Amino acid sequence: MASITIRDARKSYGKSQVVHGVDLDIQSGEFVVILGPSGCGKSTLLRMIAGLEEISGGEIAIDGTVVNRLEPRERGCAMVFQNYALYPHMSVAQNIGYSLKVAGVLAAERNERIRAVARILELEPLLDRKPAALSGGQRQRVAMGRAMIREPKVFLFDEPLSNLDAKLRVQMRSEIRKLHRRLNATSVFVTHDQVEAMTLADRLIVMNGGRVEQVGTPGEVYSRPASRFVATFVGAPAMNVLEGSVELDGLSLLGGSRRLAIPRVGLRVGTQVAAGIRPEAVRLVAPGTAGALDATVDLVEELGAGRVVYVDLDGASFCVATPEPVHPAPGTPIGLKFSPEDMHFFSSQTGSRLDVFNASVPVPAH
Secondary structure (H helix, E strand, O other), X not given: OOOEEEEEEEEEEOOEEEEEEEEEEEOOOOEEEEEOOOOOOHHHHHHHHHOOOOOOEEEEEEOOEEOOOOOHXXXXXXXXXXXXXXXXXXXXXXXXXXXHHHOOOOHHHXXXXXXXXXXXXXXXXXXXXXXXXXXXXXXXXXXXXXXXXXXXXXXXXXXXXXXXXXXHHHHHHHHHHHHHHHHOOEEEEEEOOHHHHHHHXXXXXXXXXXXXXXXXXXXXXXXXXXXXXXHHHOOOOOOEEEEEEEEOOEEEEHHHXXXXXXXXXXXXXXXXXXXXXXXXXXXXXXXXXXXXXXXEEEEEEEOOOOXXXXXXXXXXXXXXXXXXXXXXXXXXXEEEEOOHHHOEEEEOOOOEEEOHHHXXXXXXXX
């Protein structure tokens, strides 16, 4: 195990900066997931830790040792790639044990360690096969075995499940998490898939535009998103966000076409806000219900265990996730009811979270 400390890490390609001053502390034995959309810099950051990308500025330390100028093989990291990167002409056993062969480990010890890793990953019956004769999930386990056999301080996973089908991804998520617990390793896992991130992580690092937007447990990131971006990126279906402004008697939404009575919040009257509510926090009620927002049904998605109902709210799309067996027809009037305490508020200018129910600035009395 090893801790990872990152201070003001930056990466530029010519005049284009893709990672902007990242600061992170990853504890020894943690399973940390870096989550973000394509192009946000998450894989670049991972490759900087591994030494596969040169750091343009700042400092990266592994287990207290600054590794900026160390070669990848000197950092104590093992990386599992999205494309497996297996040697097609070698057997499973040869692929797993290749790094030991290069390091000059004797054949007897090498074979013993290959079989030990194969037992953990349930690859023993496949040791003589070539990669072409394996399924996607089996190839990924071989790639993991090749990383494990080096007994690294740190495991680095670069979107390793992206090429698998949905069923295999679920299976491999479970296997990776169990493997992490068994090895008691420090793991850093990069993905754009929020389900992977939420199910695997001890802590989430959410990135956007080369910057860290939020660091926290999956529960913290979901329940208290630090920004509008995090709020809409984490959670499925995505959080509903409506533009509005603070008024004396509540919240004016959608350019004043809708008003919502909420407890007095610590923001000045006239403050422009983005008001968010998660689809699963909304109840469908009869149109005209007191305190509800009236809308019109657009579409219902059947998910088996529940439904997702998309509605039109004065031209704005709004989503409701419900376990109720409801199937209203398109065009049906319907009411949307939710508690003000379940709402999230973000600055319309910066996108940052506003803790309006605990804020120190009172709404002025008139």
